[in-house]
Amino acid sequence: MKSEVTPFVFVGNNIAIDFVNTEIMSRGVLIDLLQDDEDLVQWAHEAGLNLKNRLNATDLPATLELRQALRVICLARIDRLPAPRKALAILNQHLANHSTHQALKCDKDNNEYALIPAQDALTIPVLLANLAYEGAKLLASPQAAQLKHCSNAECVLIFKDTSRGQKRRWCSMDLCGNRAKVATHYRNNLTR
Ligand SMILES: [Zn+2]
Structure with a gap:
């Protein structure tokens, strides 16, 4: 196990966005957390997903390729530009593998049914298909208009703004909001 605390951020209000946010800026340098x-x-564990922990050699490259495709499409949506065709093709390839990964369970006592998450661990193709689906579902919904880029120009994080009045500006107060507040405070003091 790695000793340092994992710096994964879950600020996106959507798992596909949290997945995109596994690339962060730290002191002006882009850092890939995967x-x-x-x-x-x-990451999957922290996101509450039960992923098989033995991966194939092609799994990580496929993961990073889908993450990049999702990022490009989300940024295009935020800027109200058409999504690049290649990124859409990559996302759609994964979407074709989408399955619910659920099981129908019958309660013998009262003969009632429940749809529950399947017990077997996710393989990477299923994980990626589900992330592609969650991203696609968001992009195709009215909530796509809530997608935002953090207001800190040096930050690469994106999120779905579910706040009242749609006033959220920062990926998080801790990461960027407080920093901006402190900078404004200093600026105001200097100009006084
Ligand atoms: Zn930020």
Whole structure:
């Protein structure tokens, strides 16, 4: 296990957006938080997903390719530009594998049924198909208009703004909001 605390952020209000946000800026440098298989398994765990922890050699590259496609499409949507065709093709490839990964369970006592998450661990193709589906569902819904880029120009995080009045500006107060507040405070003091 890696010793440092994992810095994954879950500020997107959507799992596909949280997945895109596994690339962050730290002190002006773009950092990929999914460096190896272990990172991916850890991210899935923190995202509440039960992922098989033995990955194939092609799994991480496929994951990063889908993440990039989702990022490009989301940014295009935020800027109200058409999505690049290649990114859409990559997302649609994964979407074709989408399955519910659910099971129907019957309660023998009262003969009632419940749809529950399947017990077996997710394989990477199923995980990616589900992330593609969650992203696609968001993009195709009216909520796509709530997609925003963090107002800190040096931050790469995006999120779905579910706040009242749609006034959210920052990925999070801790990461960027407070920093901006402090900068404004200093600026105001200097100009006084
Ligand atoms: Zn930010």
